Amino acid sequence: MTHHGHQRIDNYYWMRDDKRSNDEVLQHLRIENEHVAAQMAPHKVLQDSLFTEMKSRIVKDDSSVPVKDGAYWYVSDVTGDNEYASHYRASDEALSDKSLLLDVNALAQSHEYYDIGDLAVSPDDKLLAYSEDLDGRRIYTFRFKDIASDTYLEDVLSNTEGELVWANDNKTVFYVKKDAQTLLGTQVYRHVLGTPQSDDVLVYEEQDHQFYMGLGKSRDDSQIYIYLSATETSDLLVLDANTPTGAFERLLPRTIGHEYGLDKLGDSFYILSNHNAINFRLMRASAETIAQIAHWEEVVAHREHVLLEGLELFDSHFVVTEREMGQIRFVVHTYQGDSYQLTFNDECYFAGVGQNPEASATTVRIYYSSLTTPSSVFDCDLATGQKVLRKQQEVLGEFNSDAYASERIFVTSRDGVDIPVSLVYKKSTFKKDGSNPLLQYGYGAYGITIDPTFSSTTLSLLDRGFVYAIAHIRGSEMLGRAWYEHGKKSFKENSFNDFVDVTKSLVKEGYGASDKIFASGGSAGGLLMGAVVNQAPELYLGVGCHVPFLDVLTTMLDETIPLTTNEYDEWGNPNNEADYKTILAYSPYDNIEAKAYPNILVTTGLHDSQVQYWEPMKWVVKLREYKTDNNLLLFKTDMDAGHGGASGRFKSLHEKALEMAFFIGLLDS
Known part of the structure; x- marks a missing residue:
């Protein structure tokens, strides 16, 4: 080469086999595995x-802390020697009428490898979409279930990135399709339930292959987003979630070197942006000003030694994740300008904002762990900062x-x-x-x-x-x-x-x-x-x-x-x-x-x-x-x-x- x-001369270039079917290559790998077994035999x-x-330290029967999303509470359980979780929902936090959504162990039973990529319930809570990968290549297939009847729809979406977003009509979904050779997700398709995948409509294709592609929905569920992210540049396209046949449009011009994360609640957009701020700052904009950075309003200023890592919007407060000298903290803000910090006492630890699907919630769920403290789930009152430990990972034994x-x-x-x-x-x-x-x-x-x-x-x-x-x-x-x-x-x-x-x-x-x-x-x-x-x-x-x-x-x-x-x-x-x-x-x-x-x-x-x-x-x-x-x-x-x-x-x-x-x-x- x-x-x-x-x-450069590469004497072993022949070992590359994109199809993974070359007998000589596969035999070589098997012999290497035999060598490992022989050397490790003692x-x-x-x-x-x-x-x-x-x-033996892992609790065999375990359950997640219920999470409220819309009309239901969602939870996952693992039992016995099962490798995978089962997913349930109920109409109350006590799970008095818990019903099974998906038994992953049953799905994985005939496969050496099995991974669930995404679980997505339709806005009306009637349909479940889930994606599965059967060999670890991260090429996912989506399947759809009618929850009430526990029956599968005929729809199957293959060669996807594994994530899906529902439009608000409960019958239209958007997904990212993978390129068979490069495995890059460069195309977004629209699928209407009840139609074959071959009829799906290409709604966006990214020509610059330096960008990764993802999908999401705004905090208030009013907009569907196509997220585009290169190492040093962000971009975003938006569609009204109530008009799925419309066209995706850019909210603001793509600018090389501008990285940002964006969410919307009500009439306001909140943007974590590195524009003139290497460690990011939090900005606010309206629908009229979002396309013009010069007209954005600064909410949290840039600081030289503080990195802004995340944002979670609630109706009454918003929570900013910050990192200073390597340590994470959460700052809870009111929309009127007041704020306070949520901190922990360990010398070094990790904490992160967990699942908080409901903008109307009065608590923020936080995950916490340190090198000596098992993973813990807290619900923190947004008004007072009071923490309630909901669960801590149980470690069996001594x-x-x-x-x-x-x-x-x-x-x-x-x-x-x-x-x-x-x-x-x-x-x-x-x-x-x-x-x-x-x-x-x-x-x-x-x-x-x-x-x-x-x-x-x-x-x-x-x-x-x-x-x-x-x-x-x-x-x-x-x-x-x-x-x-x-x-x-x-x-x-x-x-x-x-x-x-x-x-x-x-x-x-x-x-x-x-x-x-x-x-x-x-x-x-x-x-x-x-x-x-x-x-x-x-x-x-x-x-x-x-x-x-x-x-x-x-x-x-x-x-x-x-x-x-x-x-x-x-x-x-x-x-x-x-x-x-x-x-x-x-x-x-x-x-x-x-x-x-x-x-x-x-x-x-x-x-x-x-x-x-x-x-x-x-x-x-x-x-x-x-x-x-x-x-x-x-x-x-x-x-x-x-x-x-x-x-x-x-x-x-x-x-x-x-x-x-x-x-x-x-x-x-």
């Missing part, structure tokens, strides 16, 4: 024990939150920037003397922040003396929008340097033993792992590399691969020589060298639609060709799954158990 006068008892241990401790520290990177790190450990096993094994996790891309949340599976490591650390490296938005900007494109190396520098500091400060350090990451975090082991392989005893994005340059040069064109603003467009050189400098596949690498476990899914299976497949065999050590290099492919791994609440624990057994086994060897 030659670009910009530079030649730790099979440990792996099975870890799976049983993690599964779990006691007080037995664990968490910390938030800052580590100074090589360029003098302070990197936040969240840590958790068991008090009785932790000594800050450099003796503990330590697992460090990272992601660092797309502005996605990996917040410190509770994980019952991680307890299996903490109880064995591990320290668990999350490195909040650049590329996330942990410290605001600039934190993201300095971890992408030409600044991408900052993400890798931050992770390595955090590891060195944690060892120096005695949080982990220099010869017992492990690292793990998935997807873009798998790219992180690939770059880190190229840069500083000597730091890590073992690395978990999951559904990893490793062949960055080749992928970003191929517009037929899903996600490529969408992500030029994230990684750069290597058709431009400067971006080509930037990516070439760190792309893990292109930078493998003849040297010692740590023990590495790589996992992927054959049907992965986000990062194609051949990226880790090629990386593993090239690494075997070059590496000079005798350390383990294991590659496991789930032949039935995609990017998210195995479906179901218990099946996914097998992969967790495999990684943990891999790490613990290295300590014992």
